[in-house]
Amino acid sequence: MSSVPLSVYLVLALILFCIGLFGALTKRNAVIVLISIELMLNAVNINLIAFAKYGINPSITGQIFSLFTITVAAAEAAVGLAILIALYRNRKTVNVDEMDIMKR
Amino acid sequence: MNGELILFFVLALVAIGSGILMLNLTKVVHMVIALVFTFLSIAGLYVMLSAEFVAFVQVLIYSGAITIIMLFGIMLTRHDDKTETKIGVPRMILVLTGIVAFFVVMFFQINDLSFGEQAADLHVDNTEKIGIALYSKYVIPFELTSVLLLVALVGAIILAKRDDEDKGAEDNE
């Protein structure tokens, strides 16, 4: 029996998820918003891997799932950044607050 | 208090500390560097959870690839050193309240969650097991992921590429 219980991993993941969510919702810099989303996805991975070991039916599946998550996260980051660069080329800003031309 | 627990707390503290640092630093580059420490300590946690392969991937993809492209993103776009324009206090409070409420609700649910049993053999031939599962049971999502990566590749290229003939593009708006 391991000395580190499942729940502390989950709590850690929950804290990181909340930090990421807070960053994504309040930060004004586009790059930081993207990276906050990555932090949220990392929290998901901690959950998956902790459950893969200590879950109700421990199996390798959780690790596989987290590999897919990591891959997708990387793809999403790349696309997000490419869109940001296209935007920057036209607008010269990375401030999320200034992205409001359609509301004017 | 044994070694494993101490190791866990050190890693967890680094992860959370860097995360909070990320929220409070003012320079964008520093924020990204802070995140690297979070990613690395998470990789450490994966080793403790007998997921060596995922830990390795985590270091490669997150601490390596994603951090680097984010840094590139910062370099390719101009950033004033102080990036934060203050957002409205009411909105900040609203978001904070929501997230704290979510945290509290979840915390009391998972705080005493335990299933007792554990798979003791996950770390034995970890990579081989992942490989076998990936190429047999999960071959369909795996192939679908390859399509997804192709899409991301094409998308990133067409969106970030500069069309040199389009000199007049800037006065589009």
Next chain:
Amino acid sequence: MTLEKLLSYDWGIMAPEFTILIVATLLSLMDLFMPNKTSRKPLALLGIAGVIIAIVFSVLQIGTEPTSILFDTYRFDAFALAFKLLFLVATGLILLLAIDYEGEREWEFRGEFFYLLLTALLGAMMMASSADLITLFVGLELLSISSYILAGIRKNNLHSNEAAFKYVVNGGIATAITLFGMSYIYGLTGSTNLYEISEALTNPAVEQNAFLLVMAFVMLLVGLAFKIAAAPFHMWAPDVYQGSATPVTAFLSVVSKSAGFALILKMFLITFLSVQGWHNAIILELQPYIAVIAGVTMVVGNVVALRQRNIKRMFAYSSIAHAGYVLVPFVSLSLLVFKMTWFYLLAYLLMNIGAFAVIQFVTEKERSEDFTAFSGLYKRAPWVAVMMAVFILSLAGLPFTAGFIGKFGIFMSSLGTGHYVLASVMIATTVISYVYYFNILVQIFFRKGEVDRLLPSIGLLIVMIICGAGTIFFGIYPGAAYDFFQEFDMNELFIK
């Protein structure tokens, strides 16, 4: 697992997906090797051909027994097929729209557009035909990431850039929330297979943590509510719809949204309804929340649409409102939930794509997205104006249109199960929606505009005719669609 075992699966059942995959790959290769300044429009024709072949394969599969490949990571059943047909038809029509989309300079040299549409379609199809969280997630992301790129593909247009960025940020947050929910579901049940999850719900260890499980499903619902643009998670939709190219807007509002509904129905109904027992209570517990989401969505969508002058933004709010209507059968959860949802999505597909065809036609000719661009359309292009009237009357839900039948069915089913409040909200918001829908009609028929005649191009014309004919046909004779739907035995969804 040996190779023989792997080959023993009936891979032929994946023919529609393979067709789309092959055509998408082919298009990307052709796009790569075509000379720079050659028009890419023939690629769209090839894409349409691929979609038609996939439709043929799908139609041939009607009546086939449910088939599962590799532990349900791919699963063929009537539910999957019914939704896949919707996606395929919609994408075919949207490709037709895209051929005649003029956009800006260099647009016609952009072949990426067509195969990204197909990969997005592939993602949607996988979402409909899998019963494994991992495949569902990868399919969802394939659809999402393709859509992000599609939204931003007019990269020299600032609106498009902003739309894409907002989409990627909101979509990313939604994905993370969905996944967080999925991770708890996996942890509590120890499986990613929806049927095994459903069985695991009877495990006493899971029952002790029922509240956590409900929270996990709420997170899942929140993440997917982003996808279908239901209030209060709809904020991205107006900006994204307005900023994207019109065919992309049509795609997002029809295929992307229907795929979201397919996923919601699948996840919730398989997990909670396929095993009898206490956990039927969970879905009943969730119902009030979904009812609130549906109600708020209808109100927000219809009320905010009143203030819009930009036609695409107005239709964005209109499509938010329609998401609310489609959620109603899911709340009332009668036996007819599949039939109602499917028929409404079919009607919505026809009328919305048709309306977007007209919008694309008018906004391109007028170079303006303000709704006054429609003024005097009846004088300038009478047939197009009549078509638009049909689509709008159908969207508003007036008799003799498919929209009416769909809405009426949903309304009756919610009355039948005693959800009177929701039914009255539906009626009230429908009445509100008349205001802005009829505003457009007034512009078209009674306002004076330019006088020159306008002629739609052939692709747009085909789309308008198909959608218009379909809208009226299913409005007068809905039995055709219902009979067709009888071919699909939805109980197959629950057979393991």
